[in-house]
Amino acid sequence: MNTQKTLLNARKTILVAMLFVLAISAVSCAQPTAEPTKALPTVAPRATDAPKPTAAPTVAPTTAPAVFDIKTVLDKYVTALPDGFGGVQPAALKDQLAAKPFILDVREASEIATNGFIEGSVNIPLRTLTKNLDKLPAKDQPIVTLCASGQRGGIAMSVLQMLGYTNVKNLVGGFGAWKAANLPVATGTPAEAKAGKAPEFDKDLFTALDKYVTTLPDGFGGAQPAALKDQMVAAKVFLLDVREPSEITQNGFIEGSVNVPTRTLVKNLDKLPTDKAAPIVTYCPSGQRGVIAMTTLQLLGYTNVKNLVGGFGAWKNANLPIVK
DSSP states (O other), rough: HHHHHHHHHHHHHHHHHHHHHHHHHHHHOOOOOOOOOOOOOOOOOOOOOOOOOOOOOOOOOOOOOOOOHHHHHHHHHHTTTOOTTTTTTTHHHHHHGGGEEEEOOOOOHHHHHOBOOOOEEEEEOOOGGOOGGGHHHHHTTTTEEEEEESSHHHHHHHHHHHHOOSSEEETHHHHHHHEEETOOOOOOOOOOOOOOOOOOOHHHHHHHHHHHHHTTTTTTTTTTHHHHHHHHHHSSSEEEEEEEEHHHHOBBOOOTEEOOOOTTTTTGGGGGGGSSSOOOOEEOOOSHHHHHHHHHHTTTTTTSSEEEHHHHHHHHHTTTOOBB
16 A cells, blocks of 8 residues: 555656646746837928929931022122133133143034144033033143134033133134134044043032033024124114123223123122013123123023123124214
8 A cells, every 4th residue: 555655646746747847848938028119200201302304305406408509609600700701812822732731622523624623622512511521630620611713612611610620711712713813723633532530519500500501502602793783673682791891981882781790790680681581692802701691691591691702892893883
């Protein structure tokens, strides 16, 4: 019995000890109580800046291409014409031949075969000039144009100068004046010009000048003194004297003419007939300035303009009436 009691007490003791150990373990494993979260002080919200306006994207202005204005080109050309107006007399040309200028004969091949030519010249008929610019020297090289009387040569000179050739002159009186001065004449066929590369030109200007020379009529706008006299009797003609006033005072003029010096022509178009189809005849002392004026007016759209071949000098030599 005692033995059983003893065993029973021992078991109780062990059981109590085990319960005590379990209780201690439970307490040690329990989580500590978290401290209450302290509330942070409330901060007033900052004022929101208004958004900056978005700048519109910068667009570079578009430059419209310049509109071609033939009137502006022609005014610049005639205003800047040098003294002498690009004319060279036969004797002066003979003296210049030693320097070997490019002699541009703009007559037809048949005229050269019949009448001869100046030694060393190159033949390019006027109506084909703009199609053969590759046969000419550089724009700054000396060129002398010539034809039978100076009329076609003056047109060729004007066209080349407008295209930017800076050293072009025209033989005043043409090949006829050269022969009349008893200067040497070659016969046969002029040498062929060597083709190279044509320089660059303003496209619109070239188009206008190309159209002009390729459509030139027979006679090329030249009026002989006797024909002009008859025309003046038959119909009203606007006579445009492009000499300087001092020349008129000294030498006289054709009755009924209006004086507008060549360099001021484009600025004085209001003095010309309003009808661009009205007959106009230009004249100067020799025909040189007159043909420049004629070319200018024709390019401006005047459709019935001629130039007095040989100018006022030829009119006087034909013993036609003048006013002094």
